[in-house]
Amino acid sequence: xxxxxxxxxxxxxxxxxxxxxxxxxxxVYGLGAxxxxxxxxxxxxxxxxxxxxxxxxxxxxxxxxxxxxxASVPAAARTLADAFWPGPLTVIVPRSVRVPxxxxxxxxxxxxxxxxxxxxxxxxxxxxxxxxxxxxxxxxRVSPTTADDVRADxxxxxxxxxxxxxxxxxxxxxxxxxTRGEPVIARLGGVTQDEISRVLGRAVEVSDRGDxxxxxxxxxxxAPNARVHVTTDDDVGARARSLLASGARVALLxxxxxxxLPTDVIVLDPPRDADEYAHVLYARLRESDAHxxxxxxxxxxxxxxxxxxxxxxxARAAS
Ligand code: TXA
Ligand code: MG
Numbered sequence: 001x002x003x004x005x006x007x008x009x010x011x012x013x014x015x016x017x018x019x020x021x022x023x024x025x026x027x028v029y030g031l032g033a034x035x036x037x038x039x040x041x042x043x044x045x046x047x048x049x050x051x052x053x054x055x056x057x058x059x060x061x062x063x064x065x066x067x068x069x070x071a072s073v074p075a076a077a078r079t080l081a082d083a084f085w086p087g088p089l090t091v092i093v094p095r096s097v098r099v100p101x102x103x104x105x106x107x108x109x110x111x112x113x114x115x116x117x118x119x120x121x122x123x124x125x126x127x128x129x130x131x132x133x134x135x136x137x138x139x140x141r142v143s144p145t146t147a148d149d150v151r152a153d154x155x156x157x158x159x160x161x162x163x164x165x166x167x168x169x170x171x172x173x174x175x176x177x178x179t180r181g182e183p184v185i186a187r188l189g190g191v192t193q194d195e196i197s198r199v200l201g202r203a204v205e206v207s208d209r210g211d212x213x214x215x216x217x218x219x220x221x222x223a224p225n226a227r228v229h230v231t232t233d234d235d236v237g238a239r240a241r242s243l244l245a246s247g248a249r250v251a252l253l254x255x256x257x258x259x260x261l262p263t264d265v266i267v268l269d270p271p272r273d274a275d276e277y278a279h280v281l282y283a284r285l286r287e288s289d290a291h292x293x294x295x296x297x298x299x300x301x302x303x304x305x306x307x308x309x310x311x312x313x314x315a316r317a318a319s
Contacts, residue, residue: 004122007162012127014159020044022136022150023123024164025115027088027172027190028143028282029150030059030133031158032123041102041132047157050139053105057090057173059131060114061124069112069130071096076200077178083199086116088169088190092177103132109179119164135172142224142282142317145170149286170279171309177207188309190278221316224285226251228296228318230311233258236297240265243295251288254299266291274307281310285317 001009011021018040021032031048033040035058045052058069063081066073070093077091095103095110104110112130115121124131135143136150136158144150147163174189176196185193185206197204231239233256243250244262251266255277261267268284271277277300288296298314301307 004119007160008119008122008126011123011160011162015040015127015129015131018043019159020047020157021123021131022144022147022154022158022161023120023131023133024117024147024162024167025059025088025120025173026117026168027115027170028145028167029136029147030120030131031136031150031154032059032131032133034127035059035103035130035132036098036100038100038102041100044132044134045102047154048134048137048139050134052102055104055107055109055111056132056134057111057113058099058103059120059124059133060112061121061128063114065130066093066112067096069096069098069110070094074178074183076176076183079199080176080178080183080196081114084191084195085114086121087114088116088173089113090173090175090187090189092175092179092186094179098130109177111175113173117164117168119162123162140221140223142222142285143172145279145282149282166279166283168279169306170281170283171306171313174309176204188312190306190309192305193308194305222282222285222313223317224296225289226293226296228285228298228314230314230318231297231299233299236299237261239297243297248294249292251291251293251296252298253284253288253296255301256299266293268296271301274301274305274310277301277310278306281313 033044063085090111090113099110145167169190172189174191175187177186253268300311303311
């Protein structure tokens with residue numbers, strides 16, 4: 001057996017015994033439990049410190065499993081699954097009887113996703129069932145994009161961490177709610193609004209409903225220890241100076257650091273484009289904690305394509 005096969009076999013064993021396995025996906029690392037085992041799912045909530053009414057996504061190996069986990073698959077969900085799975089997309093659909101209340105917080109809907117990351121796929125294929133998994137961070141904090149991030153956050157509270165290296169996309173999956181008539185984007189993420197609209201052949205809106213249907217859409221989320229401020233490259237110098245004058249430690253995250261910044265500002269390695277910004281966003285926010293700064297001044301990328309998801313996460317981290 002290869003090393004990887006051995007790891008997967010151990011992970012499957014942990015899941016079957018009701019334990020917790022952290023695993024890489026193309027978006028962020030997930031904290032996984034057997035989705036059919038309510039006690040195991042309760043453990044996920046306990047470790048995360050997550051309120052019980054916040055539902056978790058069920059991860060599947062294959063789109064063919066949609067009908068096992070959904071009572072009636074809406075046409076839009078089927079179309080999106082065909083187009084984007086495996087990949088960074090979650091669909092909200094009516095749940096089947098197989099889905100325990102613990103997964104959905106008692107809702108009659110369930111979020112389903114088929115990740116494309118090879119280790120995640122191997123784990124799901126070998127396990128055979130659904131794996132309920134939120135991002136593998138404590139509730140409200142920055143999502144993990146490496147195995148080390150998971151270990152730093154969750155330590156011994158997770159039975160096994162599969163290490164697949166840094167996540168390719170870096171921000172969470174796009175969530176499309178297909179249960180309310182017209183499909184609506186409940187969370188921006190790895191698949192862009194334009195891609196969703198093109199595949200469905202109509203303009204799909206981003207929901208601005210601030211309800212707890214998707215707690216990843218809560219105002220304050222994805223936050224490092226430092227206070228995050230969303231700003232522009234034009235204003236960043238002045239804001240940095242005034243924060244420094246008050247004795248604070250300041251870091252800057254932007255694609256285009258302006259010239260002439262005060263030398264005490266910690267300039268986090270600038271992403272080259274929106275894709276790279278998404279890829280490094282959470283790592284940079286964690287770095288700001290490692291530098292022990294009080295404030296992060298963040299200039300988001302232009303808000304189109306994946307840049308919209310980055311801008312969304314920065315706005316929530318800042319609120
Ligand atoms: O990329 C991702 O989606 C990652 C990886 C691990 O798959 N997972 C992730 O999970 O971000 P989490 O729990 O941090 O965020 C999942 C979001 C939450 O905002 C949750 O409320 C929403 O999905 N969600 C899950 N099931 C739902 C449902 N039935 N109805 C409405 N929202 C749901
Ligand atoms: Mg999360």
